[in-house]
Amino acid sequence: MGSADRVLRRTAEAIEHIAGICFKTGPPRQVGAELEWTTHRAADPSAYLRAGDLAGALGEHAPVTLGNPNPVPLPCGGAVTVEPGGQVEISSAPAGSLAELHTAVTADREILTALLADAGIVLGERGLDPYGRRRRLLDAPRYAAMERAFDSSGRTMMTATAGLQICLDAGEAHQIVPRWAALHEMGPALLALFANSPADGWASRRMASWYGIDPRRTAPVPVSADPARAWAEYAVRAPLLCVPRPEGCWDVPPEVTFADWIEAGPIGAGPIGRPPTPADLEYHLGTLFPPVRPRGYLEVRYLDTQPGDEWIVPAAVLVTLLDSDTLTDRARELAAAGAGRWHAAARLGLADGPVRRSAADLAGLACRHLDRTGLPAAVREGIVEVVQRRLHRHREGISA
Numbered sequence: 001m002g003s004a005d006r007v008l009r010r011t012a013e014a015i016e017h018i019a020g021i022c023f024k025t026g027p028p029r030q031v032g033a034e035l036e037w038t039t040h041r042a043a044d045p046s047a048y049l050r051a052g053d054l055a056g057a058l059g060e061h062a063p064v065t066l067g068n069p070n071p072v073p074l075p076c077g078g079a080v081t082v083e084p085g086g087q088v089e090i091s092s093a094p095a096g097s098l099a100e101l102h103t104a105v106t107a108d109r110e111i112l113t114a115l116l117a118d119a120g121i122v123l124g125e126r127g128l129d130p131y132g133r134r135r136r137l138l139d140a141p142r143y144a145a146m147e148r149a150f151d152s153s154g155r156t157m158m159t160a161t162a163g164l165q166i167c168l169d170a171g172e173a174h175q176i177v178p179r180w181a182a183l184h185e186m187g188p189a190l191l192a193l194f195a196n197s198p199a200d201g202w203a204s205r206r207m208a209s210w211y212g213i214d215p216r217r218t219a220p221v222p223v224s225a226d227p228a229r230a231w232a233e234y235a236v237r238a239p240l241l242c243v244p245r246p247e248g249c250w251d252v253p254p255e256v257t258f259a260d261w262i263e264a265g266p267i268g269a270g271p272i273g274r275p276p277t278p279a280d281l282e283y284h285l286g287t288l289f290p291p292v293r294p295r296g297y298l299e300v301r302y303l304d305t306q307p308g309d310e311w312i313v314p315a316a317v318l319v320t321l322l323d324s325d326t327l328t329d330r331a332r333e334l335a336a337a338g339a340g341r342w343h344a345a346a347r348l349g350l351a352d353g354p355v356r357r358s359a360a361d362l363a364g365l366a367c368r369h370l371d372r373t374g375l376p377a378a379v380r381e382g383i384v385e386v387v388q389r390r391l392h393r394h395r396e397g398i399s400a
Helices: 009-023 052-059 099-119 141-149 154-162 176-193 204-209 227-237 258-263 278-285 312-321 325-335 342-351 353-367 376-397
Strands: 031-037 037-040 078-081 087-091 120-123 162-166 292-294 296-303
Touching: 009 227, 009 258, 031 099, 031 312, 037 258, 037 353, 052 078, 052 099, 087 099, 087 162, 087 204, 099 120, 099 312, 141 278, 154 204, 154 292, 154 325, 176 292, 176 296, 176 325, 176 353, 176 376, 204 296, 227 258, 227 278, 227 292, 227 353, 258 278, 278 376, 312 353, 312 376, 325 353, 342 353, 342 376, 353 376
Parallel strands: none
Antiparallel strands: 031 087, 031 162, 037 120, 078 087, 162 296, 292 296
16 A cells, blocks of 8 residues: 555554654754735735735746746745735745855845835735734635634634744754754743734734634644654644545534544544545644644744844844754753743733843843854844844833
8 A cells, every 4th residue: 555545543653653754853054934924005005905916916936826836936945925814925945054044035035025016015014914904815725724713813813914934953863852942942032022013912913813723733832851752742632624625625523633533443534534644644734833843844933024124133043042052051041031931922022021031131142142143244233233122122112
């Protein structure tokens, strides 16, 4: 039986499969980024765009979801995607250094901005659509199923938020546990430091929308001495969001976990109608959204999109703090005060005392070692300036 025909018959088999693919070991050399923005008509930023407006603007770079069967990457390798509410995203190619990533993303972003500007479209600069728009533009079975499965918080996440994701190598075998733990422990402090979606009493309303979704698919993965096992168990216990089908609706009954699907057995397979395959399992992993997600590499998902070219600032802080085992160990010590304070960080930002202490200490450590990034001196100076501005901004009653 080929892998395409194989079915999963035991939950333990699924756990073993996930644990075997979630961390790729090796020297930590590559870094990538996914930059997402809300989109707006330049003449009337509060007006809705249509999918056709974006398809026309993006031309050969438009993704499959906009009807382009053969998307062309941007010149420096970034792939353009469009999210359900019309948010546009650049997914960079992996780079061998942060300096290389900065050069490539800067160039691709400039080209994307120019393409959109020619069509009268501008990119937003916050992690939440400031005009309160909440309408799905894309017509796809996955997005329709998600919209039906989510409540208002989930629909806000789908259609009105924009994030910044930083992707880092998992590292050598001995580095995986501390790097995984460090990204979680630093998370609340860096979330607060770079919060950029103030609304409804939250410093990061974007993260608040994630908190409103079923925590079985959005809560942090428990940090343990065996992160692969922890992630695998998290995944099989999470409810299905949708199941791809050749045609028709992708909806699934509520409260059916992946483990439930497996344990229903091969005959009829309970509510889904067939047993799951490894491909189904890997699709399911893409419907889970914890703040840090393992995808072979480490995907940091807790950052709001940043204004202009300031995406490099949180990227530089993260890359620097994970640049060596010694720096990572020190960062974990400094992060301890704010570790675990995810909700406080998103709601209060740097006004939360423990989170602010960790943020200031981590920022200071990173800024003292920015030369490790290979970024030009002018860029490093700009990073320090932005970090200092953000650390002091809360004193003026302003959320990033």
